[in-house]
Amino acid sequence: MKNLKLKLARMEKDLSQTELAKRVGVTRQTIGMVEAGDYNPTLNLCIQICKSLDKTLDDLFWEDDSG
Amino acid sequence: MKWFNKKNNLDEMQELKLLKLESRGFWLAFFALFAAILIQIALYGPEFSEHAIGEFIVFLGMGIYLMGGCLKNGIWDRHLQASPAVNIGVSLLAAALTGLFNAIMSYRDYHSIGGAVAVFIVYFFMVGIILSVTLCVCTAFYQRRRKQLEEECEDDSTDTDNGQD
Incomplete structure (x- = not known):
């Protein structure tokens, strides 16, 4: 399932995938795959992404049952 | 040495992919060796050990390494x-x-x-x-x-x- 919340949060911060990838210390491909829902990141990477985007884990990675 | 870096160049996704590739490579080598040993037994009969001792040792080593590692880490199948x-x-x-x-x-x-x-x-x-x-x-x-x-x-x-x- 695509992670649109992550994509939106990144765009709100005006960051490209490459810039976010650089901040959290991974490749652009990994960020792309997380956003596309093709890769489940580790908790450590989730936390790094959240810190970089000033969001919480719930904001970016929690799936609502109704959604 | 600039061409070699002790630090891991891969991120977690690439590391996971590499592990999967290495795992597939291991099983490919394992079963290829098994097939090679069977073929050499079929070709040479009891004298196969003269021709396939190297393959047999490597095959046995792979099996013992895998079994030992699994048992040590409490993993069965x-x-x-x-x-x-x-x-x-x-x-x-x-x-x-x-x-x-x-x-x-x-x-x-x-x-x-x-x-x-x-x-x-x-x-x-x-x-x-x-x-x-x-x-x-x-x-x-x-x-x-x-x-x-x-x-x-x-x-x-x-x-x-x-x-x-």
Whole structure:
């Protein structure tokens, strides 16, 4: 399932995938795959992404049952 | 040396992919070696050891490394249960396949059905018994190791809980 919340949060911060990838210390491909829902990141990477985007884990990675 | 970096150049996704590729490579090599050994046994008969000793040592080494690593880490199998019934079932299947293979080789070389049946029976019982005993010993070791690892985890969590209190 695509992670649109992550994509939106990144765009709100005006960051490209490459810039976010650089901040959290991974490749652009990994960020792309997380956003596309093709890769489940580790908790450590989730936390790094959240810190970089000033969001919480719930904001970016929690799936609502109704959604 | 600028071309070599001690630091891992891969991120977690790439590391995971590389591990999967390495795992596939390992199993490919494992079964390719197994096939090569079987083919050389079929080609050379009892003298196969003169031709395939290298392959046999590498194959045995891979198997022992994998089994030792799994047992040490309390891992058995993805799909099979560590139970006497499953062990006996697997042993019988392997014994039957080994017996059949050797019976076919025997018939090819000596053209005697009686001899081939005798070879089948000998290999079936020999491999069946050795494999059953080996698997039972490994299962016992695995269960003991798993219990030990679980107890270590329980001790750690108790320490943490006490620390928090």
